[in-house]
Amino acid sequence: MKGPFKPPHYLSEIERALSDDVSEWSIYNAHDPSIIKDGKYYYVFSTDTKTSSTNSKIASGAQVRRSTNLVDWEWVGHALDGVPQEAYEWTKAEGLWAPEVVKWDGQYYLYYCASQFGTNQSFIGVATSSSIEGPWVDRGKVFKTSKENKPNAIDPNLILDKKGTPFMIYGSFFGGIYAIELDKKTGKPIESNEGVCIAKRENETKEGAVEGPYMVYHPEYDMYYLFVSYDSLFSNYNVRVGRSKHITGPFLDYNGRDLNDDEYRPSDDIGNKILAGYSFRDGDGWMAPGHNSILEDEGHYYICHHARMLDRKDLFCMHIRKVVWTSDGWPVVSPERYAGEGLEVIEENELLGNWDAIEFGREIEGINVSFDFKFLENADVNIHGKAFRWKKTDDITVQIYQEDTNFSIELKVLPAWDWKSNQKTLVFTGMDNTGTCIFGKKLP
Known part of the structure; x- marks a missing residue:
C-alpha cells in the first residue's frame, strides 16, 4: 500500500481547541463548515463560535480558514465586520451562523444567517465581492422569518440546477427544509414566497430536528443528492441522504422513503444514515458529526462537517473525509479523516x-x-x-x-x-x- 500524506506535528487537539490564539485553531472551533475551492486554495466558512472553555472573546462576522491540501488549515479571519445592521435589528444575534460562498459569473456571493437558538426569528442575507477573501459589500436581506412563518431562515446552501438556474436550499426543524429559486444577478429570490418544502420531520424539537441541508448534483447518476442532519447537535447528530431526479424532489432514500414524509413512523427510519457518532475499540471516534457540506474536486468527492470529541463534547472541530459511491450511486463516507491519500488498487x-x-x-x-x-x-x-x-x-x-x-x-x-x-x-x-x-x- 502506498502511503498517504502524513500529517505534520501539531499541538494536541485539546491545546488547539482551547487556545486563545485563533491562529492556532486550525480545524478546531469550526462549526457548520461550508467548503469551496478557489484557485490553489480550499476555503471553509463557518459559524461564529468557540468552545465554552476558551477564555478569549473573539470578533464575529463568519470565520474563514484556508488550505492548500485539505489537511493543514490556516486562519484567515472574519468575512464581515460583525453582524450586518439589518440582520441584527431583526434578530439581535451576536454572531453569524452557517455561512456559504458561491461564485457565479466572476462574482462571489457570501450567504450568511443570523438567529438565536430555539427561535425562527431569523434572517438570511447576502454580501458580494470580487475576491473570495473580500472585502465584502452587504446586499441585505435574502429571506427572513418570524414566529408567524413556518420555515426558519437559516442554513443557506446554494446550487445551480442542470439548466444553470440558481436555487437556495435552507431551513431547520421549524417547518423543515425548503428550496427556492433565485435571480442569479441579485442572488435573491425571484418570488416572495418560501419556496418548496423538500424535507421535514414530525417532531419540531432539537431532538427531532432536520437541518443543515446541503445539495449536490452528480452527473454520472443524473441525481440531486440532499444531505441533512438529524437530531440534536449536542449529542446524537447524524447525517442522512436522499436523492431525486429533480431539484425540488421528492428526495427518496435507499428504501424509497420520502425525506418529506412526516407521517411515516418512526421518522428516524427515513434517509440513508451515512455518518453518526461512533467509537472503535482503540478509543478512536467522535460524537455528533453533522451539518456537512460537500466538495467535488476533479471528480473526487469529500464531505466537510463538524464533530465533537467523545470525552469532551464541548470541544468540536472540522473533519474532511473522502466520499465514494456505491455501484448503484449512493454516497458512503470514510471512517478516517482525509490525510492526502488517493484511491489505489487494493490486493x-x-x-x-x-x-x-x-x-x-x-x-x-x-x-x-x-x-x-x-x-x-x-x-x-x-x-x-x-x-x-x-x-x-x-x-x-x-x-x-x-x-x-x-x-x-x-x-x-x-x-x-x-x-x-x-x-x-x-x-x-x-x-x-x-x-x-x-x-x-x-x-x-
Missing part, C-alpha cells in the same frame, strides 16, 4: 485479517460501538461471529454475501491514515442491501 491479501467495524443502524441513538469483522483466506468472512462469503469485484470493491440468502454488502476499500495510532491503515466503507451503512478499519 486481496491486504484484506486478510482482523478489522474493527461500525454499523449505522437507523434506530441506534448516540454512539455506535464497534464489532469484529474478519477476512479469511478461503473467501470466508466472519461478521458478528457469523459466516459469510466475500469476493473482490474491482480494484477497490468487495462484495459480502450469503449463498442461501439475499443478504449482501458492498464495500469500498481505501488507504487511509489512522489518526489515533498515527500510522497507515486500510479502511472500508459501504452499504448493505437494506440501506444500512457500515465502515471499518483494519487492526494492526
